[in-house]
Ligand SMILES: [Zn+2]
């Protein structure tokens with residue numbers, strides 16, 4: 373089964389990319405979304421920490437994280453709510 377988050381098409385703006393994750397604009401919500409590059413639901417703690425600190429670096433310390441993965445629960449990602 374093809375996973376939309378594994379494919380990661382560059383359809384929207386990409387804010388940041390490294391070997392572990394991508395921060396891009398969510399096509400549906402039009403807000404930033406952080407996507408782990410591996411297909412799995414539980415990234416290591418240090419990766420999660422890096423994702424959140426990078427998001428704060430890009431969008432400010434007042435952002436909040438929406439960790440719910442309703443649509444694709446098997447591939448780790450979260451949304452960034454901007455203030
Ligand atoms: Zn996936």
Ligand SMILES: [Zn+2]
Pocket residue numbers: 398399400401402405451
């Ligand atoms: Zn979204």
